[in-house]
Amino acid sequence: MNDPREQLQFGHKGSRGKDAQPRQPRRPTAADGIIVVDKPTGMTSHDVVAIMRRLAGTRKVGHAGTLDPMATGLLVVGVGRGTRLLHFLTAADKSYTATVRLGVATVSEDADGDVTDTQPCDHVTREQLQAAAARLTGVIDQVPSAVSAVKIDGRRAYDRVRAGEDVVLPARSVTVSRFDIVDVVDGPPHHGVATKDVLLSVDVSSGTYVRALGRDLAQIVGTVGHLVALRRTRVAEWTLAEARSVPQLQDTDPTVPLDVMDLGSAAERALRVWRVSEAQAGRLAHGQRLTTELSGQYAAVSEAGELVAVVQCGQGVARPVTVFVSGVQGASS
Template sequence: MNGLLVIDKAAGMTSHDVVAMCRRILGERRVGHAGTLDPSATGVLVLGIGRATRLLRFVEDSDKGYVATAAFGITTSTLDAEGEVVAENDTSLLTEEDVRSAMKAFVGDIEQVPPMVSAVKVGGEPLYRKARRGEDVERAPRRVRVHELGLDSFEPGPRARATLRVRCARGTYVRSLVADIGDALAVGASVATLRRTRVGAFTETDAIPISEVTPEALRPMETAVAGYPRRSVDEAGARALVHGKPLAPGGIDGVYAVYGPDGLLAMAEDREGEARSLCVLTQG
């Protein structure tokens, strides 16, 4: 059994919960996911089944889309509604124009400090494990990219709220983004709700609830890398690639999908004058 599932994750479930449930439903141990969603978050979670798990890193490299409700004036320990409130500020004077103006500084390549409750590793250990022990370690800022940042709605008042729409590259934390916007406005902010609307080419309209998971719901492995450039090889080239031998360069910048006579064969890239496979999708 090989293919992809696009799940609409419900709130209250961890990404691992979804993987475990799909393993039981499908009777397949080889199940993984591309990009963790916080338990309180909902939306698109892409799962790889069988050999498709080898393609998940390429899905994870794709841009993501989110819709977040920002709660201005409320700062929490986890930067979302799950954490302890550590500061509160009145936002009665905050306007929609203030928010729009502050948001402009957070589009493009920006510096971002990852939250303590995250999978980022410091000293070889995920930050969330340190956070569970009550530790708060210094985190170096990281360069991330926000492609688009829009304001869908704004509700003024002592506890102003806004609906933000984000399209960002891998590694961007929306919780940190919202908190940084709140800091720029000198009132603080946290994420009240978060929904992932897109992972690469997969949108929330493609997603199904876990109750609808069946073998028939699997998508072909090729859909995982549909956005990558494509290269075709003959049977001899396919055999060489399967056995770990390099091919002549494809003349393609970056990573590309290699198709043999029987379909998707491998992911590869040109390096040092030859094409080398990054993963091969043969039996096993």
Template sequence: MQQAPNNPFAEGQVLLIDKPLDWTSFDAVRKIRNMVGIKKVGHAGTLDPLATGLLIICTGKFTKRINEYMAREKEYTGTITIGAVTPTFDLESEPVNSMDYSGIDKAILEAATQQFTGTILQVPPIHSAIKINGKRVYELARKGQDVQLEPRQVTISTFELTDISLPVVSFRVVCSTGTYIRSLANDFGAALGCGGYLSSLRRTRIGEFLVSDALTIEKAEKMIGDTRKQYQNG
């Protein structure tokens, strides 16, 4: 990839991207890297392939700010399906262990959310990108190895239910960096006694950055192309 001198994206920009469903965060970075014509491109916080929403992508000199952006508070919306669990805590694996949820009502659901509000200890999912001795734990889990992860302290300032259409419960969560919404869904299901898994997820905010201000990949491609043309034409 040839890098033009004084490329405006090399000087540094923050791009807000609305990550499509089924894309990895790296898929989005790779696409943007090809568009902007420089190698120095990175994202500020992974979204799983089955999640959509706000992905902050930094280019050039602004990649130095990635850790700063990653540390900011996050907001998510999504759905939890109760009455079963999955090994990955989401729909990357098939639901198993179907359980009766007929006794669950709104009061029980809302009471369960209170257990996960505030500063709590959370065990990350074993199907995650955390490394143990240099190996991604999801790689170890897929090989059938026993993986033990230590609980981590996270802060969930808001966990509210926005719709209840059992077995699907819609939610909004505001949380600290390092919070796994998949683990929250699994733990929420365990607290209910009938299991639960994350069935959809959308990141709507990182700090002051909003998904409503983010560009689709197609709009980003046009914006970047126009910017580069303006630069080249002086």
């Protein structure tokens, strides 16, 4: 048996060597629900999902809204049927804290990109920044960062930039409901160019690029800038106060299913709630419509607190958009 591949195959199928580490047993499968994770810097959102699949004992895991590797903070993770709720969470408002470095621009408008320009920023005052933030508050037309996941003719914008294309994306309407300048301090010089670090805090609608807010803030005050730190602090009604770090989750008892927030409680954090009777829950479980005077999107929650369906209400009826239970009387699947 001189072929190394055969030796590898034998080693895989046969007995393990004395120095081999014992194979970790598969963790018990977690219940359907939501887990709020505090993502560390340097880790992709997909990295977090991969870890959570192992910890939750299932491959049915996803997240509601990507955080860039350099960013930290709140990542809402769905487990089991919780993944079907994530679609409704991506549209939720979010809060961030960030640091914008004035005086230096990068191709990606954050610290991961190559420097493209430097400009003086000594003239910039806190009062000017506050006035600029006010101009960027409310419903605004924002041009997304060129290095972004926005698709152009079926291809991601960041792929086109990496291929050398000059990408300018069309503006889109977003809402910035709060834009606070928290502090302004001297930043580290860049090859002799003085910089300033602007600490800010914002509440924004889904689809808002905080990198682009930093870019536009710098432009309004007559210089350039890029994001050097970003932390997501809120999604819908979830905050960092209830988030668990990756090490904390990894340190949980591997013989016990991972603790999750049940779907009924999670839905109450993200959507308006409509309490439905047992009979109504049964009809929704079978995809049937209900009569109602409500308007808009609601989480239909049973008397027992179980998420039955997300429904779209209007013109006197409630139509199930996504059903989370099955069977007669809304029994759990």
